Amino acid sequence: MPAITINKTLISVEPGTTVAVAILNAGVDHFRTSVSGSERGPLCGMGICFECRVTINGITNLRSCTLLAENGMEVTTSEPPA
């Protein structure tokens, strides 16, 4: 079973789970912050809207709904606005 970190919290996920689902299952629904400052999260779930972008292993703006969680991934979402 893959183990990934989401915002520095280690979680186990079922094989075949997308990163977006892993993030949501971890209780995080704020994936990124728009230019206007609003919280954004997955919308289409199939790689079209780009609302689910996160940083994975230091690479920014990856669509989390299109990637399967792999053991050792380090995922960072945007911090909620203060």
Ligand code: FES
């Ligand atoms: S949810 Fe739309 S691209 Fe990921």
